[in-house]
Amino acid sequence: xxxxxxxxxxxxxxxxxxxxxxxxxxxxxxxxxxxxxxxxxxxxxxxxxxxxxxxxxxxxxxxxxxxxxxxxxxxxxxxxxxxxxxxxxxxxxxxxxxxxxxxxxxxxxxxxxxxxxxxxxxxxxxxxxxxxxxxxxxxxxxxxxxxxxxxxxxxxxxxxxxxxxxxxxxxxxxxxxxxxxxxxxxxxxxxxxxxxxxxxxxxxxxxxxxxxxxxxxxxxxxxxxxxxxxxxxxxxxxx
Amino acid sequence: xxxxxxxxxxxxxxxxxxxxxxxxxxxxxxxxxxxxxxxxxxxxxxxxxxxxxxxxxxxxxxxxxxxxxxxxxxxxxxxxxxxxxxxxxxxxxxxxxxxxxxxxxxxxxxxxxxxxxxxxxxxxxxxxxxxxxxxxxxxxxxxxxxxxxxxxxxxxxxxxxxxxxxxxxxxxxxxxxxxxxxxxxxxxxxx
Numbered sequence: 370x371x372x373x374x375x376x377x378x379x380x381x382x383x384x385x386x387x388x389x390x391x392x393x394x395x396x397x398x399x400x401x402x403x404x405x406x407x408x409x410x411x412x413x414x415x416x417x418x419x420x421x422x423x424x425x426x427x428x429x430x431x432x433x434x435x436x437x438x439x440x441x442x443x444x445x446x447x448x449x450x451x452x453x454x455x456x457x458x459x460x461x462x463x464x465x466x467x468x469x470x471x472x473x474x475x476x477x478x479x480x481x482x483x484x485x486x487x488x489x490x491x492x493x494x495x496x497x498x499x500x501x502x503x504x505x506x507x508x509x510x511x512x513x514x515x516x517x518x519x520x521x522x523x524x525x526x527x528x529x530x531x532x533x534x535x536x537x538x539x540x541x542x543x544x545x546x547x548x549x550x551x552x553x554x555x556x557x558x559x560x561x562x563x564x565x566x567x568x569x570x571x572x573x574x575x576x577x578x579x580x581x582x583x584x585x586x587x588x589x590x591x592x593x594x595x596x597x598x599x600x601x602x603x604x605x606x607x608x
Numbered sequence: 609x610x611x612x613x614x615x616x617x618x619x620x621x622x623x624x625x626x627x628x629x630x631x632x633x634x635x636x637x638x639x640x641x642x643x644x645x646x647x648x649x650x651x652x653x654x655x656x657x658x659x660x661x662x663x664x665x666x667x668x669x670x671x672x673x674x675x676x677x678x679x680x681x682x683x684x685x686x687x688x689x690x691x692x693x694x695x696x697x698x699x700x701x702x703x704x705x706x707x708x709x710x711x712x713x714x715x716x717x718x719x720x721x722x723x724x725x726x727x728x729x730x731x732x733x734x735x736x737x738x739x740x741x742x743x744x745x746x747x748x749x750x751x752x753x754x755x756x757x758x759x760x761x762x763x764x765x766x767x768x769x770x771x772x773x774x775x776x777x778x779x780x781x782x783x784x785x786x787x788x789x790x791x792x793x794x795x796x797x798x799x
């Protein structure tokens with residue numbers, strides 16, 4: 370496979386050659402519409418939440434959310450990789466040939482995952498042990514490749530970082546919500562502290578793999594229910 | 609021999625990759641709307657899994673002995689190439705399947721089951737044959753889970769369920785029941 374560096378895509382010509390940033394706004398086919406940084410960040414948290422709306426990155430969502438601490442650690446590690454890979458994909462977007470882009474993105478992502486893995490193992494060895502192979506498995510999280518391909522490769526580095534932050538925060542929040550429900554019901558505790566007292570009979574089901582599917586299913590149904598209620602209310606108001 | 613059989617049964621049923629270890633969920637929910645596509649994707653996955661197991665073993669034994677920190681990167685490159693080969697083969701010989709699988713075929717690259725297999729194989733120090741059996745068990749387990757969920761979903765299509773549960777919510781609850789059924793195998797063989 371030839372790895373010749375592609376010439377920069379034909380963009381609108383710079384009005385002043387060599388000026389940085391280019392005077393004319395760059396045009397990339399399929400690029401997300403311009404938005405404020407705040408909107409870029411907020412999109413990942415609410416409107417396009419990776420777990421609850423886009424259903425991306427399901428494997429870590431289910432696998433590590435039996436305890437709140439693990440869920441948060443996983444979310445933060447993913448956020449780190451999202452921001453780092455978003456930044457680099459965006460910086461290198463003009464030098465990566467179209468044919469080898471997926472492989473290049475995967476390599477960038479894998480580099481940051483290795484960094485995250487080693488950092489976590491050095492600073493929080495027991496969480497790193499609990500998460501086991503699921504930290505290196507962040508490479509295979511569709512969310513990362515999806516954001517690299519759909520967003521970071523088409524916008525400037527600042528927006529890419531904002532988007533990575535937003536998606537990361539949204540991912541962390543959903544993971545935290547799921548693991549809080551599962552830990553509270555399954556163990557009667559939160560972050561290891563006993564909440565529901567000794568008389569609470571733990572729901573072992575919630576800590577089992579089946580509980581992961583079930584919790585997310587219920588969360589989605591609840592979200593759909595809230596949507597439905599809102600829609601009905603809007604209809605009533607319209608009448 | 610019994611060791612090999614145990615690895616096979618264990619990855620097929622007791623530690624089913626999808627339902628118990630949560631690997632490869634994207635395709636689990638993405639392509640299980642039809643049973644035909646589901647088991648075919650399962651078989652494509654099995655093929656990639658076997659290639660990955662062989663390559664991971666070669667990498668672990670001969671190349672990565674002194675540079676364990678390069679493991680993730682090396683594995684993912686090998687997997688990406690393997691998927692590329694499978695994709696070309698399917699496109700050439702099974703064009704109908706190629707169209708049915710759509711985006712999920714290249715997405716096998718980011719199917720955590722594949723990378724997970726390589727990582728688990730490494731951490732458990734499997735030999736070449738053990739790794740191969742592990743891959744076979746994982747692949748069949750994946751195919752089994754995909755076809756089971758697909759058959760449930762085909763039935764659910766015609767069922768009258770509340771509007772709010774019509775999308776992924778109910779599918780997840782069904783997957784939960786399926787996973788619970790597989791928990792019945794837990795403890796098997798441990799004596």
